[in-house]
Amino acid sequence: MAQIEYLAMERWIDSKSAEAKYDLSSSCAKIISIQDLTALSEDKSESNEGPLSTQVLSRCLGYGEMAGSTALRSTLAGLYSVKTPVPLPIENVTITSGASLANYLVFQALCKPDDHVIVHYPTYQLLYSVPQSLGADVTLWKAKEDDKWKLDVEELKGLIKPNTKMIVLNNPQNPTGAIIPRTTLKEIIAIAREHSIVVFSNEIFRPLFHSVHPGDEEFPPSVLSLGYDDVIVTGSMSKVYSLPGIRVGWIASRNKKLIDQCTKLRSYTTISVSQLDEAVAAYALDGSCLHALLKRNTDLARQNLALLVSFIEKYKWACEWVKPVASSVAFVKFAKMGKPVDDLEFCAQLLQKKGVLLVPGAQCFGPGEYTGYVRVGYAIDAKEFEAGLDLLKEFMEEEYENIPLAGRKLAIR
Ligand SMILES: Cc1ncc(COP(=O)(O)O)c(C=O)c1O
Incomplete structure (x- = not known):
């Protein structure tokens, strides 16, 4: 390595x-x-004890469900199923210690030395340094600084090699706050499908869309909803949901085999994620909060x-x-x-x-x-x-x- x-x-x-x-x-x-999360909840009933309810506090703390709690995974699967014709099964979501581990596992599970990986750039360093460290040949696909950080899909076509394994996206993009619009996402998916390439999108800043409306025709959906199975996304409670301290992230894919490869490796790193952290995450993502x-x-x-x-x-x-x-x-x-x-x-x-x-x-x-x-x-x-x-x-x-x-x-x- x-x-x-x-x-x-x-x-x-x-x-x-x-x-x-x-x-x-x-x-x-x-x-x-x-405390503030509990106060923010729209459930003002006395039975709302917050995420660390008596039921959670009285639970014996074993490893719990290894792929992540059913409550959290089904909430996430539900969120990814909104406005999609085919709901995402709960088995297609696995919980990790933050998106850091989620991202790391995706590369570790899916990239071999000499695979070619194309990475949307600029971006969070992990997304190109980890595949590089695994011996992959990494090409940075640069968003155009002088064109509102747009990506040029024609350029992507020219970057594909016979050994291109993965296209890595970060949408919305860190550090620019730009988005990859719907049309561009669809074009990327079409290219990936033609060449049997996995599309991995880090969607950690989704859905903090403060200046683009969901009704806008270029509003970006999650790549999970674009009808291509070989997509994998990562997300986290850290950014949009204000809870970096609970260290909860996830991996989701339409392709169960991709998830299984990541989950297999995850057992070597964390076995399972803290049940208390998962309870807080599930509470925050529940409809009332x-x-x-x-x-x-x-x-x-x-x-x-x-x-x-x-x-x-x-x-x-x-x-x-x-x-x-x-x-x-x-x-x-x-x-x-x-x-x-x-x-x-x-x-x-x-x-x-x-x-x-x-x-x-x-x-x-x-x-x-x-x-x-x-x-x-x-x-x-x-x-x-x-x-x-x-x-x-x-x-x-x-x-x-x-x-x-x-x-x-x-x-x-
Ligand atoms: C794009 C991106 N991915 C992943 C991470 C790490 O997130 P987490 O706190 O969930 O491990 C960050 C943190 O800044 C990030 O910006």
Whole structure:
């Protein structure tokens, strides 16, 4: 097995977050406590004891159901079956410790050395570093920065090789907040079907669609509902559902064999996921909580994004972006006279001088690309976001002129 790189973004956030007074690096929608989750529920009856009900607390804590609790898997299968002609069977969902493990298992189970894997880019590093570490030949399929981060399907056709095993998508996309629209998804599926390629879509930011309406004809469905069996998706409670601390994610596929391959490997890593975590996840995804939680987070994303829009407008001499339509993250490029600034230096000085944490783009989504970019997480607590943005404004007035251009100074931190 080849060496694997550090997961640069997690390393950056972990090493810097203790210094941050305002953490605008997070892609998790405002995290929530069990008490607040219970209060958010639309079930106001006395019998609603919250996720850790007497029934859960009195349960003996064995391994539980190894593929994941029936309650959680059937809720997830139900969510993936909305507006689809063929419901997703519960056996086609397996629970993991976060999407991190879900993603890892998909690659470990389905990629062999010398398989060719095409990865939508930029994206979360795990999605290309893990197949690389397994010896796969990875081609990055770049979204067009100058065309609203759109993907060119003609280009995809040219990337296919006889040994192409998998096309990896991230929809909505981290770090841009762009979506792959329905038509493009269908075109990708048609190409995959023609060449018998598995489509793996990381849908962790689904369904945080704050600026595209479900009635829009290009609104992206989950790839699970596009009539092709060799698709596999991963998701998680961490981002859209505000619960990264419970470490619950999942893998779902129309093809039971693909799920079985992942579940077989999962036994070697976790055996089963914590039953308490699963109980919290099942409660949050249940009808009486789900809509309120999604509304809370979509409203927050819209409210904070409006502030970010005004910031970009005010500092348009220094920054530009493609406004995100979904997710909790935006990718903003800072430049001087058209030349990108050193984003690592920008983030390091912003943290040191103002206590605001952002994610440097080249460091965490490059390397060697996306210089000048920073990722901003905007679905966090509204007061924290506003205060952090005010400090970023101060930084722009007081310090921006001293930030070096990319490549002018070797910044190793
Ligand atoms: C695209 C993507 N996938 C997976 C993860 C990891 O998620 P989890 O907390 O569920 O392990 C992240 C976290 O930032 C992510 O952005």
